[in-house]
Amino acid sequence: MIHRQRNATEGRDHARETDDTPVPDPRSGHRPPAPDGDGPAGVRAEDRLAHPGPGRSLRRLLQPQSVGLLVVLLALLLLVVVPEHVWGESARTPAPSVLNQGPSADHWLGTDGLGRDVLERTFVAGRLSVSLSVLALGLGVLSGVVLGAVTAATGRRVAAVLSGTIGVLVAFPSLMMALFLAVIFGAGARGSTLAIGFALAPYFARVTEKASRTALASDYVAAARSLGVSGPLLYVRHVLPSISAPVLTSASVLSGTTLLAFASLSFLGLGVRDPAIDWGSMLKNGVGQLYTNPATALAPGIAIVLVAMAFNAVGESFTHEHRTRPAGKRGRSTRPIAADEPPRAAPPGPHLVHVDRLTVEAGDLRGEHAPVVDFSLCLHAGERVGLVGESGSGKSLSVASLIKLEPAGTRVRATVHEFEGTDLRRFRADRALRKHLAGRISLISQDPMSALNPVISIGSQMVEETVVHGHRSRREARTRAVEVLDAVGIRGTARRMQSRPHEFSGGMRQRVVIGMGLMDHPALIVADEPTTALDSTVQLQVLDLLKRWTNDAHAALILVSHDLGVVSNLCTRVLVMYGGRVVEVLKVEDLRRAQHPYTRALVETVPDLDAPRERRLSSVPGRPPEPDQRPHGCVFAPRCARVQADCTDRMPPLEQSGPTRVACFHPVRDLPHEGAAHHG
Amino acid sequence: MDDLTFHGVDITYGPAGVPPTVKSVSMTARAGQTLGLVGESGSGKSSLARAAVGLVGISRGRITLGDRVVADASARRGRPRPSRAIQMVFQDSVGALNPRRTAGQTILEGIAASGHVPRADFRPELERILDLVHLHRRHADRLPRELSGGQRQRVALARAIAARPEVIVADEVTSALDVSVQSAILNLLRELQEQSSLTLLFISHNLAAVRYVSDHIAVMRDGQVVDQGASATLLANSRVPYTRELVKAVLTIPPLTTT
Numbered sequence: 001m002i003h004r005q006r007n008a009t010e011g012r013d014h015a016r017e018t019d020d021t022p023v024p025d026p027r028s029g030h031r032p033p034a035p036d037g038d039g040p041a042g043v044r045a046e047d048r049l050a051h052p053g054p055g056r057s058l059r060r061l062l063q064p065q066s067v068g069l070l071v072v073l074l075a076l077l078l079l080v081v082v083p084e085h086v087w088g089e090s091a092r093t094p095a096p097s098v099l100n101q102g103p104s105a106d107h108w109l110g111t112d113g114l115g116r117d118v119l120e121r122t123f124v125a126g127r128l129s130v131s132l133s134v135l136a137l138g139l140g141v142l143s144g145v146v147l148g149a150v151t152a153a154t155g156r157r158v159a160a161v162l163s164g165t166i167g168v169l170v171a172f173p174s175l176m177m178a179l180f181l182a183v184i185f186g187a188g189a190r191g192s193t194l195a196i197g198f199a200l201a202p203y204f205a206r207v208t209e210k211a212s213r214t215a216l217a218s219d220y221v222a223a224a225r226s227l228g229v230s231g232p233l234l235y236v237r238h239v240l241p242s243i244s245a246p247v248l249t250s251a252s253v254l255s256g257t258t259l260l261a262f263a264s265l266s267f268l269g270l271g272v273r274d275p276a277i278d279w280g281s282m283l284k285n286g287v288g289q290l291y292t293n294p295a296t297a298l299a300p301g302i303a304i305v306l307v308a309m310a311f312n313a314v315g316e317s318f319t320h321e322h323r324t325r326p327a328g329k330r331g332r333s334t335r336p337i338a339a340d341e342p343p344r345a346a347p348p349g350p351h352l353v354h355v356d357r358l359t360v361e362a363g364d365l366r367g368e369h370a371p372v373v374d375f376s377l378c379l380h381a382g383e384r385v386g387l388v389g390e391s392g393s394g395k396s397l398s399v400a401s402l403i404k405l406e407p408a409g410t411r412v413r414a415t416v417h418e419f420e421g422t423d424l425r426r427f428r429a430d431r432a433l434r435k436h437l438a439g440r441i442s443l444i445s446q447d448p449m450s451a452l453n454p455v456i457s458i459g460s461q462m463v464e465e466t467v468v469h470g471h472r473s474r475r476e477a478r479t480r481a482v483e484v485l486d487a488v489g490i491r492g493t494a495r496r497m498q499s500r501p502h503e504f505s506g507g508m509r510q511r512v513v514i515g516m517g518l519m520d521h522p523a524l525i526v527a528d529e530p531t532t533a534l535d536s537t538v539q540l541q542v543l544d545l546l547k548r549w550t551n552d553a554h555a556a557l558i559l560v561s562h563d564l565g566v567v568s569n570l571c572t573r574v575l576v577m578y579g580g581r582v583v584e585v586l587k588v589e590d591l592r593r594a595q596h597p598y599t600r601a602l603v604e605t606v607p608d609l610d611a612p613r614e615r616r617l618s619s620v621p622g623r624p625p626e627p628d629q630r631p632h633g634c635v636f637a638p639r640c641a642r643v644q645a646d647c648t649d650r651m652p653p654l655e656q657s658g659p660t661r662v663a664c665f666h667p668v669r670d671l672p673h674e675g676a677a678h679h680g
Numbered sequence: 681m682d683d684l685t686f687h688g689v690d691i692t693y694g695p696a697g698v699p700p701t702v703k704s705v706s707m708t709a710r711a712g713q714t715l716g717l718v719g720e721s722g723s724g725k726s727s728l729a730r731a732a733v734g735l736v737g738i739s740r741g742r743i744t745l746g747d748r749v750v751a752d753a754s755a756r757r758g759r760p761r762p763s764r765a766i767q768m769v770f771q772d773s774v775g776a777l778n779p780r781r782t783a784g785q786t787i788l789e790g791i792a793a794s795g796h797v798p799r800a801d802f803r804p805e806l807e808r809i810l811d812l813v814h815l816h817r818r819h820a821d822r823l824p825r826e827l828s829g830g831q832r833q834r835v836a837l838a839r840a841i842a843a844r845p846e847v848i849v850a851d852e853v854t855s856a857l858d859v860s861v862q863s864a865i866l867n868l869l870r871e872l873q874e875q876s877s878l879t880l881l882f883i884s885h886n887l888a889a890v891r892y893v894s895d896h897i898a899v900m901r902d903g904q905v906v907d908q909g910a911s912a913t914l915l916a917n918s919r920v921p922y923t924r925e926l927v928k929a930v931l932t933i934p935p936l937t938t939t
Contacts (some may be wrong), residue, residue, distance in 0.1 A: 219776040223836070226733045227793035227843050228764050237789075241780040390858045506721075535720035536885060536929040543931075562858055565931030592936040605863035607888040608932040609915055616870075617863035617892065623828050 069317045083123035091124040109295040122299040128278040133259045139197025144204020152212035169202035182270040192271040211243040252315015256308035353379035356416035369628040372398045372580045384557040386567030389577035438469045442517030446529035448509035452501040459497030466519045488515040507538035528560040579635030586660035595667035598636050681711035682746025690740035691727045703903045714880040716894030724903040725883045729851040733768040767840035771852035773832035777824040783835045784820030790842030813838045830861035847879040
């Protein structure tokens with residue numbers, strides 16, 4: 001029910017700006033307010049705000065793919081306009097002296113049955129082929145959008161009839177529809193254009209109807225309605241704009257089909273007819289001479305293929321544009337990443353997990369960057385550690401890399417990376433190690449539904465996993481599954497084993513996932529936001545379950561959460577992450593005397609049931625930096641209320657300071673609630 | 681300023697005969713105060729919110745704002761006309777903003793709906809409202825996808841404020857946000873409510889957040905209000921077991937121990 005924001009996944013081009021405090025920005029395109037007496041300023045204000053400004057669109061036009069698009073469009077336009085003027089006459093005039101000739105210097109592609117130059121005719125034919133296809137496509141889009149929008153807007157009964165009709169029409173192959181309609185509208189250029197246009201309409205109607213319904217059901221239309229916006233204005237403002245993207249996509253997909261459908265109709269004699277020529281009618285005439293001069297049929301055929309490709313390319317670039325507009329500031333300067341250090345010999349210790357200076361590097365469109373830097377953690381058996389931070393702080397990626405589940409495209413380096421004394425850096429190559437680890441470490445994710453196969457019964461899934469890992473036989477596994485489900489508090493285990501995931505409630509599903517993770521007696525449980533999607537009472541039960549189980553089985557737990565309350569409830573130690581780095585490590589009971597300004601502020605942002613209501617919650621202004629735009633020096637410096645000159649020189653190392661280990665040059669040492677946390 | 685009152689409201693989805701999702705709810709959001717509505721998923725709190733702004737029809741009872749009727753089950757069938765006096769802010773700030781309209785355009789729609797501002801004053805009014813929700817003026821030219829979650833929620837709030845409503849219904853407005861951003865939005869809600877003496881219906885599953893924002897609290901479970909009272913006393917000593925269970929489930933950071 002709760003969808004957490006994943007800031008890191010959204011491309012943005014202004015990581016420096018703050019969330020709360022308006023800061024004047026020289027880069028901003030903000031215009032000063034209109035001076036008094038500037039006529040109807042309100043209307044203009046709205047208009048001006050409507051357009052992002054000429055600079056942006058000009059820059060977009062100059063991008064390479066836009067240039068390519070312009071070239072293709074220009075070529076198509078020239079094909080429609082120029083050949084008709086240059087060769088129009090001669091392409092249509094029969095020349096009895098040169099009937100059916102092969103290619104020669106005078107006629108590069110030879111001549112047809114009436115002695116007309118094939119190359120000239122191919123070019124001239126492009127005019128009708130291209131323009132009529134575009135016209136038919138336009139007609140299809142227009143009639144389809146109107147039909148679809150009407151269907152979405154009308155009452156339930158009428159809509160059902162219209163929608164059903166559209167469905168039936170979509171089921172017909174469009175070429176068959178076009179043939180049928182061509183008979184009705186009559187042969188010839190106009191008839192076939194109408195036929196193809198209306199044959200395409202159902203597709204666009206279906207797409208429009210669906211997109212309109214989505215928009216009509218959205219919260220922003222609900223908000224507009226409660227503001228009193230209704231009728232045509234509601235459609236023009238909020239519904240129609242949202243159908244442009246899907247309609248454009250379908251148009252691009254269907255553009256090639258349209259060209260082909262047109263050629264087919266003409267080929268069958270239902271489309272363009274002499275003296276007018278298009279590629280379909282040329283093909284029709286050319287087939288007869290396929291053996292004397294293959295060019296008469298090949299030339300229009302090749303032209304159809306080329307232009308169909310051009311159509312698709314245009315459509316593709318339009319839809320691509322729609323999907324990926326502003327891609328953020330790309331190609332930011334590559335952060336130099338420290339060269340590999342020789343691995344130090346780690347003393348074999350009692351640690352279950354021992355990771356030192358784990359760094360995750362990733363390369364994407366924005367260039368090389370390191371989303372996680374110098375992550376270190378020592379974990380004893382049975383210990384419960386929490387990892388907290390805002391979205392995008394790198395906490396999930398750190399633990400995923402820790403248990404060798406780093407996403408594709410990232411590289412993990414660490415000076416020490418051990419689990420139960422085994423060096424995990426040779427994990428990729430060592431198959432036996434992987435199988436062994438699969439039972440020793442279990443992962444519980446935020447969304448239990450994504451961890452479960454929806455079509456297989458719970459029992460089979462639990463059994464299958466452990467059997468595949470080779471830890472036990474099928475029968476043993478079944479016994480163990482019943483045992484585990486009992487332990488996580490699922491009643492009627494024998495029956496429940498047969499149930500599929502959707503038959504469980506959210507809390508029950510998460511219990512099942514936890515149960516699955518416990519099948520193999522793991523030594524380490526990694527729980528990534530295990531209770532974020534659950535109700536608070538259910539959350540408490542799941543946390544109790546995790547606590548009880550880790551105690552009983554003496555398993556260690558790494559809990560990733562943005563919720564300090566959850567971490568305090570379950571863990572003994574907390575690692576606070578910010579901007580890909582661990583900025584503070586402390587015991588849960590020391591949270592309120594945390595020394596890092598970020599931790600301190602984070603603690604004071606959480607509302608509780610004891611503090612006097614009059615006191616305002618503190619907030620951390622601004623937002624965390626994107627991985628590729630982290631500042632030089634302390635990562636928190638841009639948002640820190642205590643920032644001083646030396647903070648921007650280098651990243652402070654994690655050092656012991658009183659009860660906590662903190663990465664800050666100026667840690668907060670005074671008592672809580674009188675500190676430097678920003679109250680806003 | 682008038683009270684927003686629910687008189688024995690039922691809400692039923694689907695065909696007749698289906699048990700109602702919300703069952704005879706009666707409660708009042710006092711004028712100029714905040715009523716917190718807390719409950720778990722499926723308790724019917726969002727249905728009530730949508731009924732208050734006319735997005736969902738009610739099957740029994742009435743919702744009134746002072747002596748004006750907002751929704752009435754005994755009236756003619758069909759969706760009620762939404763009243764401008766009650767505005768809603770949604771949980772999902774992505775879905776609540778038209779992705780193709782800038783923040784400024786979105787807020788201007790609210791200003792235009794208020795009917796109080798002559799067109800010539802739209803721009804200054806827009807700037808005033810941006811200031812109210814602590815957004816910079818340059819944010820007005822941004823599309824929703826160019827804003828952060830917290831900023832988007834501010835824009836949604838600004839649109840509601842701009843219409844100069846008497847009541848704002850805030851449905852889980854912070855649950856999709858990071859904790860640090862959540863506190864900023866909670867502060868903003870309190871600030872706006874105090875400045876413009878709005879009536880606020882604040883809906884959340886987060887009891888601590890509800891307590892922080894609200895003067896009165898109603899607890900919902902399975903479509904019914906099981907407990908209500910002043911927030912100061914309700915959470916401390918309620919006799920309703922479910923309320924106590926909810927209070928117990930609030931996880932907080934341990935207080936400072938003197939060592």
